[in-house]
Amino acid sequence: MLLTTSVGSLPKPDYLTKARTQVRKGELSARELRALEEQATREWIRTQEELDIDIIVDGEQYRGDMVAYFAEYFSGFKTSELVRSYGNRYYRKPIIMGKVGRRKPVTIEWWKFAQGLTTRPVKGMLTGPYTIMDWSFNEYYPSRRATALAIAKVVREEAKDLERAGAQYIQIDEPAIST
Template identity: 40%
Template structure:
């Protein structure tokens, strides 16, 4: 399939205030309301009268709250904050035939991860995200983006006990992700984000990820925007290879590293659209608008405005909720100010943007 496609205009609001348009979005996760965490605990308590039906209502309420919170801060495309999900691999492993859980595994320090095992051939049973998307789409007044963990991370972050190679497992999972995306598109989804945080940490497998993405987008109409989110790693080890990936947009975590890696993408020319992280999800401080504006300009070193998407570095679920909202609100305001300055000619696209210190 020929990617990237010119499919971002559909997300421009009819009442957009500027001629220039930088698409604003979020990566996915958002802090859950504290009462939702309590509800999750109650449903597992045998002495509680809190039922699965009660929990579904709580999840619906939380999804409604976070979707509207995203809309209030002005984002062009919204997510429900992934309020129904636990972790990015566990959630899908619980829904894919062939996975099983055998208890948490220590990953670093005192942190544990409920790492699943692939003990049998993986298979697609019933949709993973369609109900979630349909609910959010009915609640939202803006386009809804659907984040989905990619097959490479689903395979790499699990114990492989069923396949001769991890590569074989990843390709089988890619075929399942393709089925899920087809179901989502049938339900009306137009913006899908594939999350592959494992890629930048094991870059020698970039060719496997490319083949998996080919399988994922097979048969998906080019009107559907396909993004790839990558974070935490040495991007020089996967660039320019990612230019060959069949995606419309690549979302990169660069703010946390003070844009020290931004020049990696200047040569050769960056082919997909760039979704640039402009607020740091690792700091519980709300960056001022002027600082975020300078971060946005770093992206203009790589792509023109019509190919630049603005987002936080990664999911914001570990931040205090008021901080997460403040970051999103200032991010949108900074973006709209940069658009206005582009319209007025205050930002000269021919003039080099200073490299981060």
């Protein structure tokens, strides 16, 4: 049997994109944003069930950027000003300023929320250590290897927590490996 799933990140509805802008302008609270992120997650899970997808993803509706999201929760990082990534797309590139660590689990709460919406397995979604390293400025570690290994330890802790929480499938995304 061939099981079906998706890569993980699904398009964000317009109302969520607008809400993020409103939060930055102080026009919407973090609590109101969270409610909209939950709404978008519910919609995507329902859509995947309607499409008869076997292994569901939460759609990462709560993540603005796959690297900056983790850097926001990991210790040792700070965020830069906006940096152009390509074309007219900009993001806040993380800067590694100290020893990388985890203050608390990053993805467990959202994984549990999504898993609570379906009887199908929900895949845990992590950004890989190489991508986090490659898409960040390093101001702390002596080499790319040391940086990647330090981040790998933290990503491994997160994967173990997902496994303990009950995730049957865990995907680690490494798009930077091919660039």
